[in-house]
Amino acid sequence: DIQLTQSPSTLSASVGERITITCRASQSIDDWLAWFQQKPGRPPKLLIYKASTLDSGVPSRFTGSGSGTEFTLTISSLQPDDFATYYCQHGTFGQGTRVEIK
Amino acid sequence: QVHLQESGPGQVKPSETLSLTCTVSGDSSGDYYWSWIRQSPGKGLEWIGYICCGGTTNYNPSLRSRVTISQDTSKKQFSLQLASVSAADTAVYYCARGGRFGGVFMSTPATWGQGTLVTVSS
Numbered sequence: 001d002i003q004l005t006q007s008p009s010t011l012s013a014s015v016g017e018r019i020t021i022t023c024r025a026s027q028s029i030d031d032w033l034a035w036f037q038q039k040p041g042r043p044p045k046l047l048i049y050k051a052s053t054l055d056s057g058v059p060s061r062f063t064g065s066g067s068g069t070e071f072t073l074t075i076s077s078l079q080p081d082d083f084a085t086y087y088c089q090h091g092t093f094g095q096g097t098r099v100e101i102k
Numbered sequence: 103q104v105h106l107q108e109s110g111p112g113q114v115k116p117s118e119t120l121s122l123t124c125t126v127s128g129d130s131s132g133d134y135y136w137s138w139i140r141q142s143p144g145k146g147l148e149w150i151g152y153i154c155c156g157g158t159t160n161y162n163p164s165l166r167s168r169v170t171i172s173q174d175t176s177k178k179q180f181s182l183q184l185a186s187v188s189a190a191d192t193a194v195y196y197c198a199r200g201g202r203f204g205g206v207f208m209s210t211p212a213t214w215g216q217g218t219l220v221t222v223s224s
Contacts, residue, residue: 001163034210036147043196043214044147049203055212089210092162093139093147 002026006087006094012102017078021097023071023088031067034089037082038096044087048073075099104128106197106215113221114191120184120220124197130178132156135200135209138171138182140193141217148193152200152209153180160209187222194219 003026013019023033031051036044046055048064051071061076075082083101088094110122124136137152151161153171161169165184173180184191194217201212 038147043198043217044211045214046201046210046212049201049208049210049212053203055201087147089147089149091160091209092149096146 002029002090002092004088004090004092004094006097008097009095010098010100012100013078014102015078015080017102019075019078019099021073021086021088021099023066023073023094025069025071025090028068029090032090033064033066033071035062035064035073036087036089036093037084038087039084047086104130104199104213106199106213108195108197108215108218110218110220112219113223114187115224116188116222117186120182120187120191120222122182122195122197122218122220124180124182124215126178126180126199130175132173132175133207134202135207135211136171136173136180137198137200137209137211139196139198139211139214140191141196142190142193150182150184150195154200154207154209189222192220192222 005024033051035048038044052064063074085098105127114120135152135154138150168185170183196217197215198211199213200209
C-alpha cells in the first residue's frame, strides 16, 4: 500500500509570504498526485491534479511540482483566503498541513 | 453543472451496517469514477473506495473486508455499505465524482458533495 507523508503538519505564515508544502510517497507514483484545500465545515476543493496541472479557476499563485516520490505545493504569495488545511492525494490522502496565520 | 448529495441515517448502532446513498444531478455517466471519502471529527481525510467503468471497484485495503460500493445509473445514484461498524467509523462521509480532464476520466475527486455526519452509537 502506498503511504503519503506530508510536511510540515502545521505552518505559520503571514499574508504575502511564499510557502511550500512537501508530500512524499512510499513508492513511485509517477505524476499521479493531487492537492486539495479544505476549510472548516466544507468539503475539500481540488487545486491541482497530475502533480502540476491547476484545476479550472484555481489562482495562478498555486504551483504544484514533482514526480516519482517527492512533490511540492507552493503558494507564491499567501492571501487571507489561503489559510486552510492542504492535503495531497493518490488514492489515499496525506495527513494534511494546516496553514495558519502567524 | 453536477451536484452531489449524500443521504442516509445519521446514527448507526455498533456492529450494524452503515448505508449511504449519493444522488447525482447532472452528468452521472458510468465512465466517471464515483468515490466515497470520510473524515473523522477533527481528523484528516480517508479514502474509502470508488466504482467506475461499468462496475469496477477499488477499495482502501484497510476497509476492503467491510466495504461495498455499488451504482444504480438509472436512478443516478451510487451507494456505500460499511459492515460491522464501531465508534471508529464515526465520521463525515463525502461522495465525490472523479474529474474529466482533457477528455480523460480520472479517479481524482473533482466534485464533492457537502458531506453527511454518521455517528456510531447505541
